[in-house]
Amino acid sequence: MKKYIILILVLLYVQSVRAQEIVQGNVTDIGGHPVPAAIIKTIDVFTKKTLNFCQTDDKGNFTITAKEGTILRISAMSYKSQELKIVKSMPKQYITLEEDTKMLSEITVKAKPVQLSGDTIKYLLNTYAKPNDRTLSDVLARVPGFEVNKENGEIQYEGKTISNFYIEGMNMMDGKYGLATKSLPKDDVATVEVMKHHQPIRVLDDFTYSDDNAINVKMKKGAKAHWMTTFSGSLGLKTHGGLWKFETFAMRLKPNFQTILTYKTNNIGDNIRREADDLLSFDELHSPLTALLSLPSPSPLLLRGRSLFNRSHAISLNALQRINENSQISAQVTYTNNREEATSLRQSYYYMNSGVKAVETSKQFVENSNNLFAKIKYENNASNHYLKNEFSGNFSWNKQCLNEQGTNPHTMLGNLPIYTLKDNFSIMKKYGKRLVTFESKNILELRPQQMYVDSSAQSINQHYYETNTDISGSFKLGKFVVSGKAGVNAGIHSFSSNLVGVPDSLGLLIGKSSFTFAKIYINPDIEYIIKDFEFTLSSDISYNHYKYSLDNVHYKFLFSPNFHLRWKVTARWKCFADASINTIQINAAQFYPTVVLQDYQYMNKGFADYHLSKEKNMGLGFTYNDALGGTSLRLRLTRAFGKSPYISTQDYIGNYIVESLTPGNTKYNSWSILFTGSQSIPFIKGILNVRTLYDVMNSHIIQNGKQMPYDRKNFRLTSSIDIGLIKKVDFTYKLTYSFNQMKMPMLGRTSNLNSWKHEGKVVIPLCKTLNLESLTEYYHNEVAQKKFKDIFFQDFSLKFKVKYFDFSLALNNVFNKKNYGYGFNNTFSSSFSNQDIRGRELMISFYYKP
Incomplete structure (x- = not known):
């Protein structure tokens, strides 16, 4: 059985x-x-x-x-x-x-606020918003994967600055999108779409791999039917005088037309000038001219609003008209007027092979600046061709005044205007599997500047013009894309200087010169793409002609290869590696015959030489992004080896420090680690953000005829956690730690500087329409070797919200702190400063959104 x-x-x-x-x-x-x-x-x-x-x-x-x-x-x-x-x-x-839009609206609102669609990640903004948020940047700062610069509105995603910023699919702001991120009302934004591997030029989709991230802001339906406007204002009292702030924002969105208007003014320490920064301009020519004249002012932005004594005005107009499906024309105009003051007491130590020189000064700095930026751009972006012409002007009028008392009293005045014109033209045409491109980029910059130091006067006039014209082509060969570019790059730098009131023994005080260069180049490029791998090998090959007006003609042949590898391990994990050997172009701005009085103490001396620097770079890293799980990680390790035929020199001559270059091999090596990460924490309804940067560099200079090696180490950690476990109670804690070390083996000295910042913010609802907000900041800074200064700030505000209005009463710097101490390292010098900051302030404010 x-x-x-x-x-x-x-x-x-x-x-x-x-x-x-x-x-x-x-x-x-x-x-x-x-x-x-x-x-x-x-x-x-x-x-x-x-x-x-x-x-x-x-x-x-x-x-x-x-x-x-x-x-x-x-x-x-x-x-x-x-x-x-x-x-x-x-x-x-x-x-x-197939996509199910009905399911999305139901699930996104009630459950996860993220939708994945190929390389596009959509974030429902309101699910991340807190009651006190007003603008797009306020909310994005707590979305996993995003980093937002509160000063200029710059947005980074997975550690990379976004390449394009769209509103309803149209790029009205270009690289100056900070005005939009810091002004767009969060209640009018429906979703923010992150477009990974975004290629803005449609004709390039089949020819070039893009690793850039872009953002498209989708507005709510009601926000598109009329003018969107907001108004805000504040009045208040400080120890001496009154306070004000006023901002207005207006935006009109139509299917084929967009415009944004803003006006902002304040004297409460808001740096509205930074909102007009050009956040990304990688496809333009840039002038090599640097600030030869620069007053050693206290940093007015060290504590953002707490240390900025300002009177600022800014007005902007942005408009975009879509002509047809493929073409559009846009215009931008921004004008800023800014007056800043800063006062500090500084103690500096200059490390020399003959001993240490100590200098103590009190600084009173005033700057008046005006800046006008205007740009008009036409773009035709079709699937088989692309045409763009962009003309812009950037005009800056900057006047500075610095009065120093102490070891070496001085009075300095600077008139430092900069005028820049740019034009960028490009046309691309697709012929089957072939692509042909013609580009022409031009820049003109003028710097007629003067500076007066006691009885000395420095006048400099610099003109710089550069043009770059090239033609390129690409064709597909199976999995390969073979590209090549050939072009001509040429420019001229004209320089004249007149310095009076300093000893002739320092060098030539009056003189003029010009430096011209011309380059014929080719850039071959081969790209191989399979499902999960992207491999690129490229090089820069050029024949260069240099002519300095005080020297003979020189010629150089340059070759720089580059390698890139990207591997999409999974939908979430991506690895990358890159390597390059770069021969660094001669800097046209270093060729001038005279000494230049940079400020009361430092002088720069031009250097005419045609040897070239070489650098080898290697990079490895990975990214991990799980948008649904709220996880974003990015790690990059970079190693660099360099060899320069010059050595930086630093000579102490009387009361002056003369900086220049001298022939001689300088080897240096550096490496850095950058890590950024964010993780949502559902059980506390919060998010954790971490960002770390560590870099090391070894090099040397010649000081008073002797070679002096030095090593630098920098470490910076920023971490924050946002918790919303208790309904309507929002708590944020942020920690910032920085370490800077300068080691000088020949002198047997090491300068270590540490600083800590703890910041806590809590919002507590007192009733349905009234909230109490508390902000606490604690600083622990090294102000001398192994000596620290602690400073504690406390702010309170009551915020009352009704249908269209927000009202607030704020008391800032309750304990009326008046100065802030910090330290910093330069090459063979350390400085410790006590800077005046804003005292106790009482403000009443309103925010109105119809």
């Missing part, structure tokens, strides 16, 4: 196994991108019960065991479900899921 029972069981088992089918499949979206974490279920036809289930992997693959006749259901968040019937000998299934 027992044998029969076993036989029956075996037969039943075999029959059951025969009825089972092993089903394999691959799930993608309509764009062909894999859908990870899709749910695969087998369901009984009659009972509707789930019999088995699994999930797709990062490449969209799955394997599941199912019975013949049952139903296979495939589902994923934000996609329509599909069902298949299991049949005998079922082949591998290739399943394409």
